[in-house]
Amino acid sequence: MALPEPSASGRFGEFGGRYVPETLVPACQELEEAFRAAWADPAFRAELDDLLHHYAGRPSPLTDCRRLSEELGLRVLLKREDLNHTGSHKINNVLGQALLARRMGKTRLVAETGAGQHGVATATAAALLGMECMVYMGEVDMGRQALNVFRMRLLGAEVVPATSGSRTLKDAVNEAMRDWVATVEDSHYCLGSVMGPHPYPWMVRELHTVIGDEARAQCSEVLDGGVPDVVTACVGGGSNAIGIFSGFADTAAELVGVEPAGGAAVGRGVPGVVHGMKSYLMQDEFGQVQEAHSISAGLDYPGVGPEHSHLAAIGRARYEQVTDAEVIDAFQLLSRTEGIIPALEPAHALAWVSRDRAALAGRTVLVNLSGRGDKDVAQMMEILG
Numbered sequence: 001m002a003l004p005e006p007s008a009s010g011r012f013g014e015f016g017g018r019y020v021p022e023t024l025v026p027a028c029q030e031l032e033e034a035f036r037a038a039w040a041d042p043a044f045r046a047e048l049d050d051l052l053h054h055y056a057g058r059p060s061p062l063t064d065c066r067r068l069s070e071e072l073g074l075r076v077l078l079k080r081e082d083l084n085h086t087g088s089h090k091i092n093n094v095l096g097q098a099l100l101a102r103r104m105g106k107t108r109l110v111a112e113t114g115a116g117q118h119g120v121a122t123a124t125a126a127a128l129l130g131m132e133c134m135v136y137m138g139e140v141d142m143g144r145q146a147l148n149v150f151r152m153r154l155l156g157a158e159v160v161p162a163t164s165g166s167r168t169l170k171d172a173v174n175e176a177m178r179d180w181v182a183t184v185e186d187s188h189y190c191l192g193s194v195m196g197p198h199p200y201p202w203m204v205r206e207l208h209t210v211i212g213d214e215a216r217a218q219c220s221e222v223l224d225g226g227v228p229d230v231v232t233a234c235v236g237g238g239s240n241a242i243g244i245f246s247g248f249a250d251t252a253a254e255l256v257g258v259e260p261a262g263g264a265a266v267g268r269g270v271p272g273v274v275h276g277m278k279s280y281l282m283q284d285e286f287g288q289v290q291e292a293h294s295i296s297a298g299l300d301y302p303g304v305g306p307e308h309s310h311l312a313a314i315g316r317a318r319y320e321q322v323t324d325a326e327v328i329d330a331f332q333l334l335s336r337t338e339g340i341i342p343a344l345e346p347a348h349a350l351a352w353v354s355r356d357r358a359a360l361a362g363r364t365v366l367v368n369l370s371g372r373g374d375k376d377v378a379q380m381m382e383i384l385g
């Protein structure tokens, strides 16, 4: 395993941990034990691998981008998580957690969602396994991503608006945690990124290592046994980034996470505690959590997974910021040069590559294309006219 396990208390260096109400401590411990046992059980792994292959469509391809590379003066390889069932990397994590929940005897999945991709993935897994599903979504996001709300309902999930605070992702997480406290006997909280209390950051990372493992083997084939010079991904909570980083952490590849300038927890935050974990967090001078602002609802989160805070602190990964305007350009650039319409989230990673192309000249850059742009075309149509 290229990235080490957290400590027994769930810490990556000084970050992580388990800051939850007393009622949830046994639930987190039970979950940790259940996941540890399942992850070591070949039958569980085989069932998950089978679903990832026959249901989600893995392995996802690696695409060598000829025209984009020529335009930027560097070599771009894309890990195509956009081609997974439901349109993003989220399905890797959700199928794993849904199988685990069933193994634990739970009959109901609770989830939070921002742009709706994690909600759709969770509703999908619930339908597949015949489980009940309740998704909390910020009221503002429900307006921005109406199509995904309809999708979740089609899939049989109940979608509940989070009406407190900024009525976005951070508030949906609060509501989902509140639900879990009250229903923990029969419900599993299917958290959508490498955040929250231990064991979530570790468990969700493990369920996404499939991205990095596949990419490492695929790059080796394309690069004659080599690895890319740079591996990059967008960072909201940080799950798609940690998934691809995990495959290259033991190599000389530079690891670069890209945050939205308006939600740069690593770049602009300070250590704090939110949603059960200690991590970098955007706070005001009074220690109140600040609102994040990004063109992409999926990255509108003021915190970041604790392992990213640790990787930044020890200098193993670095974190860059891009503006909404740069993202809009990158969204069009990939569409025009490669015939691939990206989601706005991975367009952040592409935006950084494009902006820093002079510094990256001649190098090989692997970009995790975490999702496809279908969910974003209506929003972009309004912006671009």
Ligand SMILES: *Cc1c(COP(=O)(O)O)cnc(C)c1O
Residues within 6 Å of the ligand: 088, 089, 090, 115, 117, 118, 192, 193, 194, 234, 235, 236, 237, 238, 239, 240, 241, 298, 299, 343, 345, 346, 370, 371, 372
């Ligand atoms: C949810 C989402 C993200 C952000 O989540 P991470 O945990 O940071 O990966 C990024 N890309 C897509 C396509 C998403 O749906």
